Amino acid sequence: MPEIVFHGNLEELVLGRAKPPPVWAFPRAAKDLIETLGIPHTEVARIGINGRDSDFLSPVRFEDRVEVYPHTPPRPSPWNPDGKSPRSQEVSFIADNNVAGAGKLLRLIGFDTAIDPRLDDRDICLKAIRENRVVLSRDRNLLKRRIVTYGCLLRTEDPWKQLEEVVLQYGLASLARPFSRCLHCNGILTPVRKEQILDRLLPMTRLYYDSFNACDGCGRIFWRGSHIALILKRLGPILGPYQASE
Template sequence: MATATFRFYEELNDFLVPARRRQSFSCTLARAAATKHMIEALGVPHTEVELVLVNGESCDFDRQLRDGDRVAVYPKFEALDITPLLRVREHPLRTVRFVADAHLGGLARLLRMSGFDTLYDNHFEDRAIAEIAATEQRIVLSRDRELLKRREITHGCYVHAQRSALQLREIFERLDLARSARPLTLCLHCNTPLRPLDAALAGARVPPAVASRYRRFSTCDSCGRIYWEGSHWRRMRAMLAPLLPAS
């Protein structure tokens, strides 16, 4: 039986059984096993991996493993510049766009609130999410490891936190979203860009007290909802403030 030695680093250890965390361990190789197959067989979705070294040399997910290989697997690097090395994905996504699975509706809404194009439908099946991610070049957000292991998904994030606000902070920090955020520019319900609405036109469609108090409005052309800078707007701004760069 062929075996290889594996070592996973940083947060990738969270996906391993406790006995294998933060240490090297030997594992029997499946026949004609590629790095992607073995990494995921050990419990780590390939979307969480940024760099794989086999015997000290960088490789992609299709590298066939052989008896005696030493495999080091790394997550996204934040402090170390690895641009001279081969990452497992050829290109980053040009535009940060998301598709969230059925269990992350709250996070999807908060990402839209932050200005990030985020598709969500609680009836989305895994196959539909994978197809959307592949055809529209979207990052998959999920708490389902098996979904993130699908080969057609090239960019994804396993969401560790369980509460929506903490999930938002996690994604902001992991993907360094702060400077890309455009708060309150998308409809929270339709994911459609909002456009300014003249106060006179808004006045006929909002409560009289709102029309008399506010002068700045925006609207969604998909659903017709109207937004203004009321108490709900202020609460959303307060939620986002700690995540955004100081102005």
């Protein structure tokens, strides 16, 4: 049987024993071998077969030793395929339904993130390709699809922890622009004069707040209410020195 060694955090993703069952036929493609053991190709940075750099199409034989290595941040993406520093306006994601909470938090810190519960897996992949987006999901089968070039399997279930994963994996902390994008529709927030929206404000909001932003997509109005301090506290450990001040 091939000897398969998963390095770093890939080992925790392996389903069952990291050893193919005896009924498998060899040779078989490295991608097939690795993904059958539970690891989507999006999580693999490098493959070595018998000490030689290989790729997903490389055949694995019965007697081979296969080593599989994870990505180190920043992970490859449409905006950063060769390690260059991205500009914030180039960063874009698509979050499937099981990580929609993380998707909204990415919008919270200013990143273009598509979320559409009407899309099935194929449509998510096609939209990601058309719009140069990274697919975010906890669904391994979605990320195993061949047409997915850029994706990230989120390991945790809590949306805030998932946000931390994405920021770390793609080196986004310095690019974050909290409170610059609409959580509801992904539109850009722009300043609006108070007198232009007085008829849309509740009496107490009119009394206590003077600075407002409007979404250029859905038209919702936003202001920096008392909840902002709590949000900034949550963002502190994630964005570090790049955290927006109140």
